[in-house]
Amino acid sequence: MDMQVMAGGEGTLRRAQRADDVLAMQRAARKDGTRSLLRWLADRTGAWVRLIAAGAAVPADGPAGGAAELIRRGLDELTARSLRSMAIDGDGHTVLLVPLDGPRGTRPPVLAAVAPRPVPAGLSALLADAASVLSLCWRAEHAELLRRRLVRAEGRNREAVLHLLMSGQVTTARQVAGALSPQLPSVIRFYVVECPPRERDDLAARCAEAAEDAWVVRCPVYTDHVLVIAPAAGPALEETFTALRDDCLVGASEELPLRDTATGYAQAFHALAAAREQPARHARFAGRPDLALALGAAAATWAREVLAPLRGYAAKRSQDPDGGVLVATAASWLAFSSQATAHLKIHRNTLSARLKHIGELLDLDLDRLADQSLLSLALRADALPPDHRSTGTAHSLDDLLTRPAAVTWAHQQLRPIRTRPAADGLDRTLTVYLCNDGRLGPTATALSLSTTATRKRLARVxxxxxxxxxxSPSVRYDLWLARRAVTLADGG
Structure with a gap:
């Protein structure tokens, strides 16, 4: 009778200990998933404990003394015989293997433990309970991994559509976008939403919820920007987006056809700079005429002559960039400067080599703001619609800038800075900045100011x-062209 009472008491204690262990495992799993649970299991048993993926090698920090070989043999046996558990005795230790459960079509990992002999009582039961909890953790983590992969894949697809739109390949962009939603609108308004980089993913999701008909893309260049292409026929979204977070800013473009997505992005980016000074934290692009449009057919003819060596370039080797790739590289670099590496997904050395080649083909020094501005205008003029094109005599850049339309455009560009009260200091700062090829350090030296003070002045500009x-995208190319046109008109 006493023996039966003692046996019953030991069984009760074992059941109580097992229940405590299961609760402890659940708490560990809620804390940090499988990693926390494996740490708890190792501390609880004193054994070497790991999850080994199906078909994977034993970790480099695996157990010594031949246990790694036993684990490999055991994993092969489990797979070949479809066993639910296995124990293999070695020299002074025992290897215990328990496969986890997973969804159909997956290969869940195996819980492996190496314990010194003799094996502690209850270790097998503890590992079986742990495998059950680990299976739930692994399922949840595996599902989260798949979700993140889907999010990344969709993000890359959306980014690819954005690249196509920015390069004017609207038909191809629509075909790719057809597999996603929503459909691309024919007339758009482009938004750039700025927020702290760590909050961008959350803000992108909230923008997509707030504007279900909009095309939302995480900017491939700036980690603090979310890009939104919304139907122009819908409501304005500036206030909607600024209401999502107290620390975000919004710039919006004019209404534009879908083929002008690149222009819409530049407009929204410039509006974002204006939004930084607005209490409402949002601004819409204040439209001013584009020089290429103001010059029309004359600019298109000139641009065609300027870019002919680049567009007609054929690479000597199949792996080298052709004229089309070089044109896209030039456009990206002018828009994003050194950040073009992120936009084009190329190494900085590749970008440098391409820019050197472009300069040689066009006989330009792309370190000079003057030549950068010339190339910027040529690319924009070359992209004008067919009704702006004509045949005729090509003109030099100075010939174009002395035309009345160019002089009028130039005064419109510079009027805000020149008509501002006490604007002499800002106008001089801008002039020196442009004369120093848009470089902050030489500008500060020429003005006898610190770099910080110079940056603040330019921020006021x-x-x-x-x-x-x-x-970037920066207005410095247009400002250089405007100052050149005014200088020429004044007889300089």
């Missing part, structure tokens, strides 16, 4: 113009 100057 940004606010006055309502355009981005220090960060």
């Amino acid at each position: 940004e606010a006055v113009l309502g355009r981005s100057l220090l960060r």
